[in-house]
Amino acid sequence: DSGVTQTPKHLxxxxxxxxxxxxSPRSGDLSVYWYQQSLDQGLQFxxxxxxxxxxxxxxxLERFSAQQFPDLHSELNLSSLELGDSALYFCASxxxxxxxxxxxxxxxxxxxxxx
Amino acid sequence: AQSVAQPEDQVNVAEGNPxxxxxxxxxxxxxxxxxxxxxxxxxxxxxxxxxxxxxxxxGSYGFEAEFNKSQTxxxxxxPSALVSDSALYFCAVxxxxxQKVTFGTGTKLQVIx
Numbered sequence: 101d102s103g104v105t106q107t108p109k110h111l112x113x114x115x116x117x118x119x120x121x122x123x124s125p126r127s128g129d130l131s132v133y134w135y136q137q138s139l140d141q142g143l144q145f146x147x148x149x150x151x152x153x154x155x156x157x158x159x160x161l162e163r164f165s166a167q168q169f170p171d172l173h174s175e176l177n178l179s180s181l182e183l184g185d186s187a188l189y190f191c192a193s194x195x196x197x198x199x200x201x202x203x204x205x206x207x208x209x210x211x212x213x214x215x
Numbered sequence: 216a217q218s219v220a221q222p223e224d225q226v227n228v229a230e231g232n233p234x235x236x237x238x239x240x241x242x243x244x245x246x247x248x249x250x251x252x253x254x255x256x257x258x259x260x261x262x263x264x265x266x267x268x269x270x271x272x273x274g275s276y277g278f279e280a281e282f283n284k285s286q287t288x289x290x291x292x293x294p295s296a297l298v299s300d301s302a303l304y305f306c307a308v309x310x311x312x313x314q315k316v317t318f319g320t321g322t323k324l325q326v327i328x
Binding site: 207 | 247249259260261317
């Protein structure tokens with residue numbers, strides 16, 4: 101158990117809908133990362149937050165947004181969903197912002213299916 | 216840009232035999248390199264990392280990795296494979312600044328009993 105929690109575990113929805121994925125980092129970790137894992141694209145970095153502020157952006161679509169709240173939990177919002185958005189979405193956390201490179205601790209993921 | 220390459224989609228090895236999962240890197244400056252493992256229906260787990268120092272890095276579950284600067288490689292190794300080692304293995308490299316991490320495409324390790 102990494103200490104990172106994600107809800108829900110599974111999500112099935114229809115095209116055009118909007119969903120919210122939630123992540124709680126390990127106790128004491130200030131950085132939260134979101135990743136998308138699909139068969140054709142592999143593991144893609146989406147976005148990173150550190151202590152409530154956006155710090156790095158990867159291959160995140162404009163239809164997707166995220167935020168980190170004062171209690172450090174994070175939410176990833178996916179809107180106008182398309183079939184191609186079906187994937188595993190992982191959240192990870194780590195201690196530090198930068199400088200020393202620290203390993204990330206991954207949650208169990210949310211499997212999103214768009215029908 | 217920082218990048219890693221995993222040239223093998225799948226590696227098959229017999230239980231008890233040594234295993235190697237390959238990774239090559241392309242980075243500017245001093246490389247920081249990671250290995251993660253993903254078991255079926257689970258998130259990724261950190262195995263080991265190279266920051267600086269000894270070229271042989273020891274990690275979790277008996278795994279180790281050898282950093283080779285001249286060959287720009289960071290291969291994952293284990294002296295004796297277990298069936299329970301069967302999983303997806305990712306090599307990763309942090310980007311500049313804020314720990315943005317780029318993962319390789321992953322190598323599926325199958326250990327055959």
